[in-house]
Amino acid sequence: MTNGVQGPQPKPPGGSTPRRERFHHGSLRQALLDAALAATDIEGLSLNQLAAGAGVTPAAIYRHFAGREALLGEVARIGFDRLEALFAEVFDIGRPPKNAIDARSRLSELAQAYLRFADDEPALWRLMFGSQAAAYRATAEPPLRPNSYDYLPAALLGLHRVGLVRRAPDERDALFAWSAIHGAATLRAGGVPSAQGRVSELAGDVADRVIRSLG
Numbered sequence: 001m002t003n004g005v006q007g008p009q010p011k012p013p014g015g016s017t018p019r020r021e022r023f024h025h026g027s028l029r030q031a032l033l034d035a036a037l038a039a040t041d042i043e044g045l046s047l048n049q050l051a052a053g054a055g056v057t058p059a060a061i062y063r064h065f066a067g068r069e070a071l072l073g074e075v076a077r078i079g080f081d082r083l084e085a086l087f088a089e090v091f092d093i094g095r096p097p098k099n100a101i102d103a104r105s106r107l108s109e110l111a112q113a114y115l116r117f118a119d120d121e122p123a124l125w126r127l128m129f130g131s132q133a134a135a136y137r138a139t140a141e142p143p144l145r146p147n148s149y150d151y152l153p154a155a156l157l158g159l160h161r162v163g164l165v166r167r168a169p170d171e172r173d174a175l176f177a178w179s180a181i182h183g184a185a186t187l188r189a190g191g192v193p194s195a196q197g198r199v200s201e202l203a204g205d206v207a208d209r210v211i212r213s214l215g
Helices: 027-038 047-054 068-090 100-120 122-128 131-139 148-161 171-189 199-214
Strands: none
Touching: 027 047, 027 068, 047 068, 068 100, 068 122, 068 131, 068 148, 100 122, 100 148, 100 171, 100 199, 122 131, 122 171, 148 171, 148 199, 171 199
C-alpha cells in the first residue's frame, strides 16, 4: 500500500527533458532554418523530416511558416544574402574600377566567388537556382541594398568603362556571362573533368573568354 504521496516521476531516457520542451518563443523557427541549411538535399526536404529532427509535430511548423514553399523560400533568401556578402568582398559596387587590370580582376574574382560558393554549399546553391526557389525569385521584393544579381552587370560595365569592351553591355551580354559562369559551376558539380582543378584557374579562364567574346 502507499500513503497517497507520489514518489519522484521517472525521467526520460538520458535524464533530459523532451526536445520540444526546450524551444523558447521564436527559437523553433531558427532551428528549422538551421536544419534545412544543414541538409544535404534541401530541395527534397519534407516538413515531416524537419519536424522529426526538431522533435516537434508537423503542425508546430505552421506557426512559423505557411508551408514548405514558404520555408524553402526563406532558406533561399538566406542563400542569396550569403552570396551577396561574398560578392561584396570582391569589389565595392558603388565605385568604378581604377584601370583595366582592376576591371578584369573584378570579373575573375566574382566568378571565383560564385564557383567557391557552389563548391562549399552545393545543396543551398541547387535550391537557389532550381525550380523550388522559382517562386521566391519571382516575388522577392528588391532590397534597399545591392543584391547578388547586381554585381555581374556592374563588373561588365566596368570592363566597358576602362575600354576592355567597346560597347556598353546590355541584358543579353549579362545573360551570356552569367550562363558561362553558372554553366562552369554546374559542370564542375557534375564531375566533368575539364571543369575540375583549381577554382582560381577555372574562374580566370571563364572571365578571359567572356571578355574576349564581348570585346
